[in-house]
Amino acid sequence: MCADSPDYKDTLNLPKTDFPMRAGLPKREPDWLARWERIGVYDRLREKPGRQSFILHDGPPYANGHLHIGHALNKTIKDMIVRSHQMMGFDARYVPGWDCHGLPIEWKIEEQYRAKGQDKDAVPVIDFRQECRKFAEGWVDIQRQEFQRLGVTGNWADPYLTMDFHAEAVIAGEFMKFLMNGTLYQGSKPVMWSPVEQTALAEAEVEYHDKESFTVWVKFRVIEGGAAEMPEGREGGDFDTANQALLAKDLKGAFVVIWTTTPWTMPSNKAVVFGEDISYGLYEVTGRPEECWARIGDRYILADKLAADVLGRARLDDGMYRRLRDVTTQELSTLRLTHPLAGAEGANGEWDAPRDFRAADFVTDEEGTGFVHCAPSHGMEEFELYRDLGMLEQVITYNVLEDGSFRADLPFFGGTAILKPNGKEGNANKAVIDKLIEVGGLLARGKIKHSYPHSWRSKAPVIYRNTPQWFAAIDRAVGDGQDTHGTTIRERALNSIDQLVKWTPKTGRNRLYSMIEARPDWVLSRQRAWGVPLTCFVKKGALPGDADFLLRDPKVNARILEAFEAEGADAWYQDGAKARFLGGDYAPEDYEQVFDILDVWFDSGSTHAFVLRDRADGTPDGIADVYMEGTDQHRGWFHSSMLQACGTLGRAPYRNVVTHGFTLDEKGNKMSKSLGNTILPEEVVKQYGADILRLWVAQVDYTADQRIGPEILKGVADSYRRLRNTMRFMLGSLGDFSEADRIDPAEMPELERWILHRLAELDEVVRQGYAAFDFQGVFAAVFNFATVDLSAFYFDIRKDALYCDGDTPRRRAARTVLDLLFHRLTTWLAPILVFTMEEVWLERFPGEDSSVHLVDIPETPAAWRDADLAQKWAGIRRARRVVTAALEVQRSDKVIGASLEAAPVVHVEDAALLKALKSVNFDDICITSHIALTGDPSPSEAFRLPEVEGIGVVFEKAEGSKCMRCWKILPDVGTHAHEGVCARCDSALA
Template identity: 75%
Template sequence: MCADTPDYKDTLNLPETDFPMRAGLPKREPGWLERWEKIGVYDRLRAGAGNRPPFILHDGPPYANGHLHIGHALNKILKDMVVRSQQMMGRDSRYVPGWDCHGLPIEWKIEQSYREKGLDKDKVDVVEFRRECREFAEGWIDVQRDEFKRLGVTGKWDAPYLTMDFHAERVIAEEFQTFLMNGTLYQGSKPVMWSPVEKTALAEAEVEYHDHQSHTIWVKFRAVKGGDADFDLGDEGGDYDGPNQALLASQLQGAYVVIWTTTPWTIPQNRAICFGPEISYGLYEVTGRPEECWARIGERYIMADSLAEQTMSQARLDDSMYRRLRDVSAEELSRLTCAHPLQGAEGAEGEWDYDVPLLPGDHVTEEAGTGFVHTAPSHGADDYEIGRKYGLPMTYNVLEDSSFRADLPFFGGALIFDHKGKEKDANKRVIDKLVEVGALLARGRLKHSYPHSWRSKAPVIFRNTPQWFAAIDREVGDGQDTYGKTIRQRALTSIDELVTWTPRTGRNRIHSMIEARPDWVLSRQRAWGVPLTCFVKTGAKPDDPDFLLRDFTVNQRILDAFEQEGADAWYKPGAKERFLDGVVNPDEYEQVFDILDVWFDSGSTHAFVLRDRADGAEDGIADLYLEGTDQHRGWFHSSMLQACGTKGRAPYRGVLTHGFTLDEKGNKMSKSLGNTIVPEEVVKQYGADILRLWVAQTDYTGDQRIGPEILKGVADSYRRLRNTMRFLLGNLAGFSEGERVAAQDMPELERWVLHRMAELDARVRAGYDAYDFQGVFRALFDFATGDLSSFYFDIRKDAFYCDADDSLRRRAARTVLDLLFHRLTTWLAPILVFTMEEVWLERFPGDESSVHLVDIPETPAEWLDDALAAKWAGIRRVRRVVTAALEIQRRDKVIGASLEAAPVVHIRDAEVLKAARSVHFEDICITSAIWLTGDPMPSEAFRLPEVEGVGVVFETAEGEKCQRCWKILPEVGSQSHPGVCSRCDDALG
């Protein structure tokens, strides 16, 4: 600048904002949380809802036990994005957070504290014990509530729902009584998954599968009858006819049916053997043997042909040591009866003096074993069904701690698993006895997937024990038959006709589970929960008509007591008399003290939250349930069954599921591996908005990865977006309504931005409605950093800074910035709750101001202009080539800035050339001048392979540099103000 040229810096409209580039989120976010609580944002939205249509996301209750993990954060942030986005799109979006408070983990913690003090839980008054459980849960609810709120999650935090609230316990009992009164409740003795560690039955949702090393044994069952078995097997029974048949039958007499099992401890409970009617079986004879072998020469074995070689190999017999004698038909098998392998054993005291039939079973396969399945109805689901079909007796040999009853010969007191889930002596003692009596053919070890309790991580067993069940195939006597007469029918109809599943694969998963599931085991043998509020008649059998007391007066007394005192009322002295006196003789009834499966508690939440609360749903049905994919067998599942039993349909219209969170390498997080990500630590380092942005950037429908490097990338995206918002704020300083320009009066570039806003508004709304947060954020991020920062803002900086205050171009551009501000802040507010509040308050400060109190603005349909968008798509393609050509000149230090250039641009397409000529293309390319031509491009012209028909020949701009806007123009030096161009001269006045 010459010494006599003024400094024009103060004449420029440079950005003005206090909005910092460094966010400082960890320190600043708690202040916004306090502010929202102070002004009551959530309650103000409810109070001002008016006639807005309600949208209710019903919270799946987390368990009140321990600090939050990253899965909790993912889940709650997703829910918050749903709630906030629905609110800002015009709905009354309600969210009542809740907690699951009953159940075994809390009970365990209290028992552990007793053990540390040397106390015996069984000697502590049950009401006192339950009080301690309640206090433990209350403590963790307060901790988790603060941790959830720190993530920016909105909701009715001052009045959440708790399954242990007195009213909740009353409603849970009331829902159970509905099952009692409609005929679906029954007591049955059948095998259930039983945890020896926790000494309680488990529901399917409480079981997970892990690798487990099991014993495998091949056991010989001696055939003792060939026809007249003790069980009615149908028309196949009867004597063989003729000498040939008698000879064939004699070959099977004394032969052994060989079974294979991975649970040796179940052999004492064997009652039958199942075969596959379609499987090919053969009779095999041992002709030789090695020294170390349990097989004997001359013994004959029946087994599936496809598995014979493998079985013989396990018995250490090669193919030279046995021969196949003949086929054995399914008809012959059905006529066989075998002796139990322990039958007649010295000291057995007659325990196993019975024969076992061979029965056809569709569950028998040739995948492993021998083609025969040892069947113990008391210890397996398929076994139980076979037993029920053919009238096999149940056994009660295994006690609640997984020990054999003390008086069981040979095995009394043997333990399957100890209190820590470690295998003990039951399997070994059974195997040793089978060896002793000559019934073992082979043994081995097998690593396979085995059920474990998801709480204790210990193996479980199938154990026959009296339990209470909800019959899902029994007609429900409640008259609510619109969607089916049974719970299963209603659930399957709901899945297909009433519920939208996101992603759609969720439908297939839960449908198959409901379709195949057994009756629901409702009872648990614990103390902390809602009891099964029913009475049974003393001495009556479960199938007697008067076994269960069904009386409305008794039920109402119980409910009234629970409303006032909670479920503790059931355990107080004199409870039975209190509820029964004057209705029936209390002495004639026994009080049931089992507690309800906690999944029944959480499955009932629709009743005491959606139905009973003032902020619930008018029809008691939620718009959305949102949890992880594991809840297809958990909360989604139990809520479905429970509601289908009490209200006749699913309690939700939509279900959204997310996957699990893994480390950066895709490994499951584990404390032992040191790869866990704790939400609290992320928030302390980066702020909650970075964690929320990570959620928005992931495809939550699958498993997500998170780790230090991923979070760094998220933080970088955040910084770029923050820079966009800072530019908006800086160039909107002082904007007033008087500056506003109507859309039709704006230059084309501004009208193109309006078009993009209209496109984005539709995309954002559709994305939020589809819960596609990744798609919404990607569209907004690309728009903010691509269309705006790298294109529109880059072009219009000159107008913002250098145009006269009243110029149409500057006023139009600032009008667009104002429109962008209102849309970007509200579009992004459901995701970046803290940052968008900061942006909003920077422009609209005030004690009652908040971006979360406003809606996404409606966008006029007339902003859409597809023809204009197509025109500007062509202009932008040409600009890309020009920008790339100038970048090379900058890199080679030919020029320092693009304003030093005046390139010649060859455009082959006449329409594109016309479009470029119709705008100030030098401004679009940020050059001082530009020459557009349709002439053939010379060979030296710069080209981009992906943009055909455009070439750029570099030329430098001619003239002097304007000391105000820095454009190089011939007119500089001939204006009334020294050293400026004509545009700047006009702006200076």
């Protein structure tokens, strides 16, 4: 261009926007949070009339620490569910909540006491509970701010807390329904017990970790046997009727060998059981090494499948023992055994009674010896066996105390502990093993590493321990008349799972169904102080099975609930509480007040009652549309909520259950402070902003385990920048757009109508995806549309018309489409990128009351769909790919610098496609100055793409001069009124 040539730059319609490419999210996001609070976005959404309610009920996080990445994932998914449904026309309400009772908080206060040298038991219980309450309040405030910083919308001014007085009253009231409907009972059975925390635990409070345990092979001597039946298949020969009496005789004095990984249960042994379908043999020791507890001549009864392994553990090689014969289960059923400690000096007869010996269906020959030692006080299968036999009184022991130590008067082992107070191995196992060695009761010993239950709070191992506890019977008929879905809690739960609840992912159904199908009765009681007490009284002198054992009086219940509403659950612990609640109806001296507290899962399981049922922003039927938590909550909140509601509502408290997996590091490892691979939400927000964290959530398949780390976050940030660039282009092109510029779709070029068709397709994808909680699917569809269909195709083509056209129908059509795109992209993405879409919206629609979060996703006319047009343009885009690839070769070879320097000849074999290409401005679509289209066969030198058959491109340079305004090379440049421009630009300048 000559120095005195005209400069047409100012005549172009170049994009104009103050929207920055650099987002600066960490600094700017707090301003939007403050703005939403100032203008009351959440409350204003509640004022929209005539909307169907949609309730996501918040599973309460625990109020005792800063948020981790799992919290961020969880709350962000919930927020996307709520926001997307609101923008699809629902009244989507969200009440955040907190779990405030229970051992973790109590444990923290006890730690503070220990640090000060204080004794918890010396502190009045109400004072202790007040300290727990204060601790929880502090963390609620901290976590509330951290959740809000993630852009999570909700009723933060009025959340629910399980420790609120009304909540405590409702929890007590829900417990009383179990009391009154006959499902509550007191029983003594083995429960998972934490010696460190000195309380019973529910399955949901247990996690499994590898643990190294002692393992022992213990000998029970056969002391008695009667006449045996002829073994099947052994009639005649040397095994005739005359020898039957020898069967029992050669077993007397032999040993039945058991194997256990809990030697500490041996003092509580009451029986040994065998399997009816297992093949057993009698084995005799014929030789031995020096270091061996077996003696030559010893005879052992073992499962044949396991005998070699057991004898090998005793250091006996193949040549040191022989198999004498079969031992039938008929023979075994005639035998009696003696405990290895029977007759031991100083045992005071503790173990002298013969041990019961019988068949049980839970015995296998997969590991061990083929026999199982039974301590029914410390194992559910053994407990249930002897319960069903009506023999519990003969086999239950109370040898293990609350702290996991043996009762002081237990011979040899009194005062020894299974675990130390810090959760480490105590001295009980060693004491038992040493004594068994001393009395000759041990055949072998060792150690094994296996998965073992631990308390998820203290991280210490747990034990099974028989204790009196309060249970909800899940197979007893619930006497409440709500029998539509079953008469028992288990029936109602299983029917709800299959008939009333939709599961995302579907595997959640199987997981919860199998758990509830196999679970025992619900242990409701905990032996702690911070929680809602079991608000019931028992008659002194009455037994648990007696009709008057439990006091069931609506008037007493009403007095308790009235006090709890006014004073909270602390009222239960005040002086004179018993007389106050019993009123003048019962003599206080005739009743015991129960001071156990409810399982904290009963608290959270009851939240549907005081959040959904009782609040103005709840739902009248007390049923939530969605419960959404991590997969661990199939054992936890989903589970306890199901059981609790089936006992009080007669059905599940939810219609949808959505489950997310766990968050791992970039290598797929579990996050751990010790490994240094944790990613904290606070750090991500400080570096990138909350929208990047939210975008990560939208990009992962949350239904499985997800990965996060520095490299992954960099990739997320790159996706964000590409999307931001798309939004910025639209803003720049719509700067002065008004309704006067709008054009009807019928008057638009095909390219614009094709975009409208894609919008109609995507609208369905987005709505269906949001309805199905598929954020990954929604974002992938919208992102690909924005970056591929728009930025790399439509915007690339229409820049020329937008920048260079005058007030033409083509430019007005493009801007109309950009406006329609703007409203859909911003609202489609607003539930995910809450801050960025607000920034985009306000850039175009400023104003104190303006917010993208106050609008709905626009309805998309069905008339925009045009399948025939879409098919036509699919062919046009295939042809374009060949042309652009051919030009890229010329650009790489530096034959041309830009595609506008080209005027290729395109050979198209398909007549229909050729006709389609000729019906549109194919040179504009390929961003060339000219294109010649022909149906002639492609010459050999033509460029082809293997995946696109029937199209060849012969490169030619454009002829003419370069337009000084639009840069196209055309023959007519310089022939118009304005110097150095083409006809189109000359018209625009006029």
